Amino acid sequence: MENFLNMEFIYACMKYFVLVGISISTIELLYNWRNFQDNRLYSWKVISTRGYFSENNIFHKLAHFLLKYPNFIGVIIFRVLVLVLLVIPGIWGFSQAPLFLALVLTSLMINYRSPFGQDGSDQMSTIVVIVLFLYHINPDNTIVAQAGIWFIALQSILSYFTAGFFKAKGDKWTKNPNAVYLIFNTSTYGSKPIAGYLQNRQSAITFLTWSTVAVEVMFPLVLVTGYPGMLVFLGWGLAFHLMNALVMGLNSFLWAFLATYGAIVYCCMQLSAYWIF
Amino acid sequence: MNLSDIFTYLIVGCLGFWLLASAICQFNILHLENFFRRMDYFSLLPRWSFFAPNPGVTDYHLLYRDKNQENECGRWRELPIASKRTLLGAVWNPKKRSKKALSDAVQTIVRSSNTLKPSEFKTSICYIALVNFIASLPRRTDGRATQFMIMESYGHYPDKGPKMLFRSEFHKI
Incomplete structure (x- = not known):
């Protein structure tokens, strides 16, 4: 466990987990390249009419050049190349900051070009990649490195707590606890065999529904549980994301959130050094 | 310093x-x-309230039909929004993004059709993007105009029948 007090190790874990997730989602984007044509849902001709910036604005002109079809496909291919350079160990003898900057910029472009279709894993991946860039500007700057780790850990904890807090306000999660069954029963996010299995098992549905709310709401306690108490929360998180990947097809969440767990362990271990008891 | x-x-x-x-x-x-x-043009401020407080417990269905030169309407065709779940999907799920985009656009239209004036939501990005997408789908017959409809159903084991949520006007192709 001492490794988890080593910031270099934490950033290495963060880097490899998030890069796996980003690689999968970038190749998925490339696989769906037709979606970015002007007669498809992600038509830049339509999306660019949002008019965030005036047409004379330099940002608008640059965005228009990079984000229109087919240039945007070039941006995604460039992102794949950057990922290859980052993943292969030792290929990059100098600072990795320029590569992470390229990843940050392409992430921002993808987010800007996608008014719909993005999810929480894209947001978490963007957050992690920006912190990795800031760290790699000067890895010897321990204040920035530590601030980055705390920022990632607190964002991750905020995400679980927010999800639990709002679930606790919903009748289907608390009063009539059948939300898990109802979600699994849909074609969009569910699975027919799982829904069929749960259909007449109200106690299992109640357990799954309430335990999701309870663990999410209590997730901030991970910071004060120390080792091995934190493993209860992180183990639950891992199982939760694995189940979501298998049953709901949310494959990228697993990697985006796993990338934050090293930071949570670091913060937990650092805090537990201050506990008297 | x-x-x-x-x-x-x-x-x-x-x-x-x-x-x-x-x-x-x-x-x-x-x-x-x-x-x-x-001010958040790049989605840097996350939304962490996944499936809460009211989770999506229904499936949306997007259907469209065309009207020909003689003003006769064709039959409704469905554009699938949900994809079949597979074990491989836990690792590699390329259809997820386009289905989610379609689902987000459809949900936004349903929501805004209940809260905004027609002139407002019909000029929204989601509405225009959806009309542009449907109008550009490859067709066997010569359609003059197209119309779409959003329906809602209640899962694999439904306790009630599907219902219509929204039907657009005809738009020139």
């Missing part, structure tokens, strides 16, 4: 502000959420 110190304080300050803004946007503290979201 040298340049390196300034850089350090700047980064730490920005991360602190970003975290604070993220928390404000989750709970709409001091009613500041809209203020921050309006």
Whole structure:
């Protein structure tokens, strides 16, 4: 466990987990390249009419050049190349900051070009990649490195707590606890065999529904549980994301959130050094 | 104070502000959420309220039909929004993004059709993107205009029948 007090190790874990997730989602984007044509849902001709910036604005002109079809496909291919350079160990003898900057910029472009279709894993991946860039500007700057780790850990904890807090306000999660069954029963996010299995098992549905709310709401306690108490929360998180990947097809969440767990362990271990008891 | 110190304080300050803004946007503290979201062009302020407080417990269905030169309407055709779940999908799920985009667009139209005037939601990005997409689908017959409809159904084991949520006007192809 001492490794988890080593910031270099934490950033290495963060880097490899998030890069796996980003690689999968970038190749998925490339696989769906037709979606970015002007007669498809992600038509830049339509999306660019949002008019965030005036047409004379330099940002608008640059965005228009990079984000229109087919240039945007070039941006995604460039992102794949950057990922290859980052993943292969030792290929990059100098600072990795320029590569992470390229990843940050392409992430921002993808987010800007996608008014719909993005999810929480894209947001978490963007957050992690920006912190990795800031760290790699000067890895010897321990204040920035530590601030980055705390920022990632607190964002991750905020995400679980927010999800639990709002679930606790919903009748289907608390009063009539059948939300898990109802979600699994849909074609969009569910699975027919799982829904069929749960259909007449109200106690299992109640357990799954309430335990999701309870663990999410209590997730901030991970910071004060120390080792091995934190493993209860992180183990639950891992199982939760694995189940979501298998049953709901949310494959990228697993990697985006796993990338934050090293930071949570670091913060937990650092805090537990201050506990008297 | 040298340049390196300034850089350090700047980064730490920005991360602190970003975290604070993220928390404000989750709970709409001091009613500041809209203020921050309006400036968030790059989706840097996350939405962490997954499936809460009211989870999506229905499936949306997007259907469209065409009208020919003689003003006769063809039959409704469905554009699938949900995809079949597979074990491989836990690792590699390329259809997820386009289905989610379609689902987001459809949900936004349903929501805004209940809250906004027709002139407002018919000029929204989601509505125009959907009409553009449907109008550009390859067709066997010569359609003059197209119309879409959004329906809702209640899962694999439904306790009631599907219902219509929204039907657009005909739009020229």
